[in-house]
Amino acid sequence: PSLLLLPAFGQVASNDDWVYGSAVKALIETGKLIVPVSTVTSLVTQTLWGSLFAWPLGADFGTLRLSTAVLGFLGILAFHSLLDDEKPSIRLPLSFAFAFNPLVYALTPSFMSEIPALSLSLIALSFSRRSLDEKSVGLRGLWIGSLFSALAYGTRQTTFFVPFAVSVFCYIRRPKDFRAQAAVLLMPFSFAVLHQLWLRLSHGPIPHAYAWLN
Numbered sequence: 001p002s003l004l005l006l007p008a009f010g011q012v013a014s015n016d017d018w019v020y021g022s023a024v025k026a027l028i029e030t031g032k033l034i035v036p037v038s039t040v041t042s043l044v045t046q047t048l049w050g051s052l053f054a055w056p057l058g059a060d061f062g063t064l065r066l067s068t069a070v071l072g073f074l075g076i077l078a079f080h081s082l083l084d085d086e087k088p089s090i091r092l093p094l095s096f097a098f099a100f101n102p103l104v105y106a107l108t109p110s111f112m113s114e115i116p117a118l119s120l121s122l123i124a125l126s127f128s129r130r131s132l133d134e135k136s137v138g139l140r141g142l143w144i145g146s147l148f149s150a151l152a153y154g155t156r157q158t159t160f161f162v163p164f165a166v167s168v169f170c171y172i173r174r175p176k177d178f179r180a181q182a183a184v185l186l187m188p189f190s191f192a193v194l195h196q197l198w199l200r201l202s203h204g205p206i207p208h209a210y211a212w213l214n
Helices: 017-030 044-057 061-081 088-099 102-107 114-131 139-153 157-173 178-203 208-213
Strands: none
Touching: 017 044, 017 061, 044 061, 044 114, 061 088, 061 114, 088 102, 102 114, 114 139, 114 157, 139 157, 139 178, 157 178
């Protein structure tokens, strides 16, 4: 909704749009995925997602904000699905409250990493939650949730706490179901390892902002 009310398509950088946008521009112009030195986020997923919009529409700030808005909308739907145990009279107001939360509302018309990371994490939680009923643990939903958790990590590293929390819940619900634990953690953990190997062996010098990971 913020795209309809705010001048989101103006060619002016909002906050760190110029940093994250430069990664998309570099990918389109050179075909190489480059993490800007001045960023502290993993940025991989966000760059690839933004490039899907930038290739046909152009790598400008308006297009990149549109890509964020699409993910933001999917995040709202995922949040709404997490409330399916609530009455419809409660679900809709809560979903509107989430959508018009000042932080969500203000960051949606931008190419900042918060909304993509949040939306991907909510989608991961939505799929995982549906698999964690009391009678059985459905591995299919956990694998899909694990995939979106990995994509969320590819946007911001701090989202790794989401699959970790889901794995703890899996352990409490079914302590001997190691397949469920593997389904939750394998993809985000593998992505994190491969991401670090890529930074060290292929990408080139590690940005100084990643020093805390060493």
